[in-house]
Amino acid sequence: MDENVRLTAWVRGRVQGVGFRWWTRAAALEIGGLTGYTGNLGDGRVQVVAEGGRTACEHLLDALRAGDTPGHVAGVTEIWGEPRGGYNGFEIR
Template sequence: MGFRWWTRVNALEIGGLDGYVSNLSDGRVQIVAEGDRSHCDRLLDSLRTGDTPGRVDGVTEIWGEPRGGYEGFAIR
């Protein structure tokens, strides 16, 4: 199971999240998630547990106003 797939599965299990996960050209992964703060916090917590596939060296949070335009949670 790959990291992007794992992230999508977690987002769908948490529920109430729209957005996406994608690879960046420099090897990092970008996750954009919109939903209730508690649901976003649960997704962030799952990324920090160390039980992810692959290696997570750090998680950077950027909070802002939801922009919308996402339907479900996708892998890009």
């Protein structure tokens, strides 16, 4: 059984102003079963919070690292936790 988890990822590189958040939302919706958000941080990174099945979250993390994203991803740091809920779909913030 695929346990529900919370993935928080911080993506660094040239990821702001290039459509990265829109791409991330589209990827999450294509994978399906994910709720959460993606948003720019003041230091130039993009934060991604996704909740859903572990397999779906792992697919999203793989997509963030795949290299065919808008801009240029220099690295992704992630933490895993328990889902908190409260999200309505997958939003851009």
